[in-house]
Amino acid sequence: MERVAVIGVGMTQFARERPAETAADLVFEACTRALEDARLSIEDVDVVITGSNDFFDGRTISSMAVMDACGSYDKNVSTVEGDGTFGAAHALMRVLAGWGTVLYCAHHKGSESVMPLITNAMFDPIFERFLGIEAVTSAALQARAYMDRWGLDEETLALVSVKNHGNAFRNPVAQLPLETTVEDVMGSPYIADPLKRLDCAPVTDGAAAVILADREHARSAGSRAVRVRGVGYSCDAFHLGDRDLADPSALRDAAARAYRGAAIDDPARQIDLAEVSEVFGYMELMWCEGLGLCGPGEAGEMTASGRTARDGDIPVNVSGGCLSANPVLVSGLNRVIECVLQVRGEAGEHQVEGVRTAVAQGFNGPCGQSQCVWVLGGEE
Amino acid sequence: MTEDWRDSQEILVMDGRIKVPYAWSAGEVGTTYLESLRDAERFLGTRCPVCGIVYHLPRMHCPDCFEACPEWVELESTGTLVTWTIARRPHPALSPLAPPFGFGVIRLDGADTGFLHLLYGFGVGSLRSGMRVEAVFARERTGSILDVSHFRPSREVV
Amino acid sequence: MVGVGMTVQRSSRRDVTGVELINEAVRAALSDAAMTRKDIDAVVIGNMDHFEGINYVDTWSVDGSGALGKPVMKMTTGGTTGTTVAMGAYYHVASGMFDRVLAIGWEKNSESDTTGAIITAFDPFWDRPTFGGAVAGLALEATQYMAETGASEEDAAYVAVRDRKNALNNPYAHLRMELTIQAIMETPYLAWPVKLGDMCPRTDGACALVFASEDVADDFPNPPAWVRGLADRHLWAYTSDPYVNQKVKGGTWFPAMEMATRELYDRVGITDPLEQFDVAELYLPYSFAGLRYMESLGFCERGGGPELVRSGATDMGGKCPVNPSGGVLSSNAIGATGLLRVAEAALQMQGRAGDRQVQGASLALATGFGGCYWSDEIVLGSEMPDVGRG
Ligand SMILES: [Zn+2]
Numbered sequence: 001m002e003r004v005a006v007i008g009v010g011m012t013q014f015a016r017e018r019p020a021e022t023a024a025d026l027v028f029e030a031c032t033r034a035l036e037d038a039r040l041s042i043e044d045v046d047v048v049i050t051g052s053n054d055f056f057d058g059r060t061i062s063s064m065a066v067m068d069a070c071g072s073y074d075k076n077v078s079t080v081e082g083d084g085t086f087g088a089a090h091a092l093m094r095v096l097a098g099w100g101t102v103l104y105c106a107h108h109k110g111s112e113s114v115m116p117l118i119t120n121a122m123f124d125p126i127f128e129r130f131l132g133i134e135a136v137t138s139a140a141l142q143a144r145a146y147m148d149r150w151g152l153d154e155e156t157l158a159l160v161s162v163k164n165h166g167n168a169f170r171n172p173v174a175q176l177p178l179e180t181t182v183e184d185v186m187g188s189p190y191i192a193d194p195l196k197r198l199d200c201a202p203v204t205d206g207a208a209a210v211i212l213a214d215r216e217h218a219r220s221a222g223s224r225a226v227r228v229r230g231v232g233y234s235c236d237a238f239h240l241g242d243r244d245l246a247d248p249s250a251l252r253d254a255a256a257r258a259y260r261g262a263a264i265d266d267p268a269r270q271i272d273l274a275e276v277s278e279v280f281g282y283m284e285l286m287w288c289e290g291l292g293l294c295g296p297g298e299a300g301e302m303t304a305s306g307r308t309a310r311d312g313d314i315p316v317n318v319s320g321g322c323l324s325a326n327p328v329l330v331s332g333l334n335r336v337i338e339c340v341l342q343v344r345g346e347a348g349e350h351q352v353e354g355v356r357t358a359v360a361q362g363f364n365g366p367c368g369q370s371q372c373v374w375v376l377g378g379e380e
Numbered sequence: 381m382t383e384d385w386r387d388s389q390e391i392l393v394m395d396g397r398i399k400v401p402y403a404w405s406a407g408e409v410g411t412t413y414l415e416s417l418r419d420a421e422r423f424l425g426t427r428c429p430v431c432g433i434v435y436h437l438p439r440m441h442c443p444d445c446f447e448a449c450p451e452w453v454e455l456e457s458t459g460t461l462v463t464w465t466i467a468r469r470p471h472p473a474l475s476p477l478a479p480p481f482g483f484g485v486i487r488l489d490g491a492d493t494g495f496l497h498l499l500y501g502f503g504v505g506s507l508r509s510g511m512r513v514e515a516v517f518a519r520e521r522t523g524s525i526l527d528v529s530h531f532r533p534s535r536e537v538v
Numbered sequence: 539m540v541g542v543g544m545t546v547q548r549s550s551r552r553d554v555t556g557v558e559l560i561n562e563a564v565r566a567a568l569s570d571a572a573m574t575r576k577d578i579d580a581v582v583i584g585n586m587d588h589f590e591g592i593n594y595v596d597t598w599s600v601d602g603s604g605a606l607g608k609p610v611m612k613m614t615t616g617g618t619t620g621t622t623v624a625m626g627a628y629y630h631v632a633s634g635m636f637d638r639v640l641a642i643g644w645e646k647n648s649e650s651d652t653t654g655a656i657i658t659a660f661d662p663f664w665d666r667p668t669f670g671g672a673v674a675g676l677a678l679e680a681t682q683y684m685a686e687t688g689a690s691e692e693d694a695a696y697v698a699v700r701d702r703k704n705a706l707n708n709p710y711a712h713l714r715m716e717l718t719i720q721a722i723m724e725t726p727y728l729a730w731p732v733k734l735g736d737m738c739p740r741t742d743g744a745c746a747l748v749f750a751s752e753d754v755a756d757d758f759p760n761p762p763a764w765v766r767g768l769a770d771r772h773l774w775a776y777t778s779d780p781y782v783n784q785k786v787k788g789g790t791w792f793p794a795m796e797m798a799t800r801e802l803y804d805r806v807g808i809t810d811p812l813e814q815f816d817v818a819e820l821y822l823p824y825s826f827a828g829l830r831y832m833e834s835l836g837f838c839e840r841g842g843g844p845e846l847v848r849s850g851a852t853d854m855g856g857k858c859p860v861n862p863s864g865g866v867l868s869s870n871a872i873g874a875t876g877l878l879r880v881a882e883a884a885l886q887m888q889g890r891a892g893d894r895q896v897q898g899a900s901l902a903l904a905t906g907f908g909g910c911y912w913s914d915e916i917v918l919g920s921e922m923p924d925v926g927r928g
Contacts, residue, residue, distance in 0.1 A: 019393055053587070054614070058662070060588045061586070063616075064659060064772075072772060074771065076769060077770065078770070080611060081613065082594070090611060090626065090629070093630055093632070116470070121592065123598075125404040126414075127410075127525050131498055132483075133496060140465035140483075142463070144464060192467050195465075234607065235609070236607075237601075238597055238601060239495065241436075241462070241487065241493050242443075253607065365596070365597030366597070370596065370597050394662065405646070407552075407555040407558050440554075444575075445575075446561075
């Protein structure tokens with residue numbers, strides 16, 4: 001994937017509630033920041049892709065709510081319903097197909113809806129939905145399966161929460177920096193065993209945007225253009241009982257597809273930093289394994305040893321991750337943006353020295369069913 | 381309006397609710413399956429003629445081979461708990477049983493795949509992956525997945 | 539496009555679930571292209587969430603869509619969903635990332651209250667409390683169009699008669715009937731001037747298309763239908779926007795279609811659509827659209843829609859037959875509807891449209907309509923384009 005770069009990024013402040021702004025207001029803010037970052041005006045953008053979800057927005061044709069705000073007037077425009085990593089992947093396709101400059105934006109106002117009722121609607125209406133399953137309880141089934149597979153304890157899972165909430169102190173847009181300990185996590189109430197309140201991501205309002213460009217249009221961004229080296233995505237089976245929940249096989253496949261494009265054959269050595277969508281603490285461990293940053297079952301130990309900490313050899317979620325701000329759909333896009341900022345050396349207080357190649361991950365569906373991976377950064 | 385009019389403003393928030401009724405068809409396969417639960421307290425799976433997998437939940441076509449799966453297979457009402465959780469704070473609208481109750485992925489004897497159902501009637505701390513469980517059928521059955529009330533730790537003698 | 543699959547369109551398909559309905563179309567498309575599931579590189583799927591109440595349809599439907607172990611993406615834009623999915627699949631291939639991509643559009647409108655869901659499409663503060671659903675919204679356009687052009691209800695009824703009669707040639711169509719203008723005029727008003735006979739039905743159905751790259755397009759049994767160009771505009775968000783654009787800004791009611799048309803025709807080299815297109819499959823959600831959209835698409839001058847249509851130029855056997863399939867007025871499984879327009883245009887380009895074939899057709903226009911007067915437009919040809927951006 002020689003030809004595409006991220007030339008502008010923008011995020012809003014993420015918060016539990018932003019009642020003064022509508023979704024459109026948040027999108028306008030994020031797009032404006034991305035354009036400023038790219039030193040472009042909206043007239044320079046050829047195509048706009050938006051990301052929204054009719055359930056979270058409580059609105060059929062939810063993309064309509066942001067059509068004014070995203071600057072799509074008199075442009076080709078389309079909408080991907082799903083995580084920002086997927087929407088941005090479609091923006092990438094538009095650039096690869098010959099459009100010079102493509103803007104992608106996503107928004108989420110978690111404060112405006114009731115999350116369990118919405119995530120319950122991910123499940124099959126005939127066989128599963130009436131049982132009352134939703135995102136947290138289904139994730140708990142996966143967390144249990146993963147712990148059982150590798151003999152992990154809840155304290156190991158808690159390390160992710162402690163690390164990421166701590167990292168969030170250095171990220172000015174994060175929602176939930178917390179000084180917390182494994183004991184605090186263990187002492188927080190169970191939502192669905194083995195998941196406790198501090199293992200779970202918060203409800204968040206916010207938006208983000210990226211601008212992708214071909215080589216010619218990336219030139220104006222100079223050294224601030226960050227190459228897209230590989231993108232891959234892949235989907236596992238739907239019914240939970242059809243899957244091996246402890247095995248992140250779809251992520252392994254998505255990563256293999258992204259790494260093939262990026263000429264990465266030894267991710268643990270070639271990748272300097274990762275931003276993963278750990279909506280629940282255990283997910284960071286599973287996603288690290290799926291991305292090949294360590295072997296199967298080794299992520300707990302890798303985390304306990306501090307290797308994924310901000311000063312470790314492969315920092316994971318130095319931004320604070322989804323545990324510190326989880327605007328659904330935007331979450332995966334935030335991972336991409338954080339990687340871009342790190343590769344640029346412009347991540348501010350949470351900058352890690354010497355990041356050349358970074359990997360971002362996002363997912364759709366229950367228990368990370370459909371996975372997307374982005375590899376960003378310079379030459380090897 | 382002055383520059384800082386927003387500072388002193390209290391934001392109005394309008395409550396709303398989307399009310400769209402749904403009538404989901406179970407289809408022919410789903411209907412056969414649910415009728416069997418309702419009328420005979422019997423679980424049915426379907427076997428793929430190509431890969432041989434016995435699917436429970438039943439499928440009209442194998443999701444992998446894409447072949448029709450016309451063969452029904454009778455399954456036991458007992459099985460193995462693959463993984464589990466306990467819902468401590470379910471949303472009231474999502475609680476078919478009084479909390480705390482459990483969710484489990486259960487592989488029925490005779491099936492190759494698992495399925496999701498409720499766990500109830502277990503001692504706190506007694507759930508283990510790999511344990512034997514059995515179905516408890518609802519007394520009044522209407523042709524829904526809740527015709528199985530829940531699964532409980534098996535009382536079978538091995 | 540090298541493979542086409544569609545289910546029979548019916549008011550209710552109780553015999554299958556949504557996933558099974560999707561699978562029916564997918565297997566038909568794979569069989570049409572002599573492919574197996576393993577040959578597919580990626581899947582794009584779309585519908586409208588609140589019509590079935592399924593969140594994350596892309597992940598829920600993998601058993602039926604064939605996306606197990608493959609890349610899958612959901613694209614949704616309301617009425618334009620089907621054409622959005624087609625454009626999305628096209629870009630999957632045009633990017634060079636994939637060679638064989640499955641595009642799926644589907645809907646089971648029988649499973650919910652379509653109008654109840656559509657009302658939620660508009661802004662909860664400003665529009666929703668007073669918005670009466672698709673019929674009432676379109677009736678506003680019809681009223682305005684009649685006032686602007688002097689068109690009559692009978693002119694619109696002509697379109698409804700034409701499309702439903704065409705549907706007699708389409709074994710997949712939902713409503714297939716020979717009607718008269720008088721019969722349409724006698725159907726009850728839903729919202730003046732729109733009558734029951736002017737509106738599209740609610741339908742259960744699915745459609746799947748196989749898009750292939752130039753490199754592999756010759757590997758399939760049927761000749762490819764080529765994408766010659768595509769453009770879309772989704773301009774607006776509020777129900778009053780068309781009125782504001784026309785009365786306050788001095789513009790037109792439906793600029794999205796005019797903007798997309800300008801870009802598309804420039805790219806493909808269309809200067810006289812009535813002469814150059816051999817056939818058109820247009821997303822006409824109600825009969826009056828069959829008048830105004832002909833103007834916005836440049837088939838005639840503003841206000842010339844009724845005369846054009848009544849001249850017979852858009853009938854089977856006319857200069858450019860519109861909706862040989864029977865169109866949206868005969869079948870409207872909303873998420874599938876736009877994709878069916880593309881599928882029907884593809885069959886025409888392949889010379890495989892059966893009784894509804896326009897003889898010798900080599901250039902076709904397919905459109906999608908939705909949102910707040912949004913327009914998606916695709917030109918298909920029987921010949922490969924020389925070069926294409928976008
Ligand atoms: Zn099979």
